[in-house]
Amino acid sequence: MRPARLPSRGTAGAVLAVIGAIFIGYVGISYLLTPASMAPAFGLPSRPRAEGAGFLAVKGIRDVVSGLVILTVLLAGNRRVLGWVVLVTALTPLGDMILVLGSGGAAATAFGVHGATAAAVVLAGGLLLSGARPRPATPAP
Numbered sequence: 001m002r003p004a005r006l007p008s009r010g011t012a013g014a015v016l017a018v019i020g021a022i023f024i025g026y027v028g029i030s031y032l033l034t035p036a037s038m039a040p041a042f043g044l045p046s047r048p049r050a051e052g053a054g055f056l057a058v059k060g061i062r063d064v065v066s067g068l069v070i071l072t073v074l075l076a077g078n079r080r081v082l083g084w085v086v087l088v089t090a091l092t093p094l095g096d097m098i099l100v101l102g103s104g105g106a107a108a109t110a111f112g113v114h115g116a117t118a119a120a121v122v123l124a125g126g127l128l129l130s131g132a133r134p135r136p137a138t139p140a141p
Helices: 009-033 035-043 052-078 079-089 093-102 107-131
Strands: none
Touching: 009 035, 009 052, 009 079, 009 093, 009 107, 035 052, 035 107, 052 079, 079 107, 093 107
């Protein structure tokens, strides 16, 4: 009996990217459908009300699109590009963390939700890039 083979770093990174894309898509849809229940979990000390509540939908759309971008690049089949796209998307939760901290929000939420998300996204991007094979250069015509 052969020992079970562990997935490659690229495969592990792709799985994490899919999980992350589905998760952020779910969060985005939740912000669109039930913004009042989602807003407190973001970590800010107050949330938009009345005319300002539309900003919660902006967050929802941003999150849905972020997930779709990752899934689209994944379906294109280039893990190296996917790795870079995933790394760049880590700026969103990092920015959210800084926003929560700078607005007097809960540090536990800033680091525990947004910081941990940024770290997981960087891990996925790093795995994708370390497991991707560089494409051979094409000769000039």
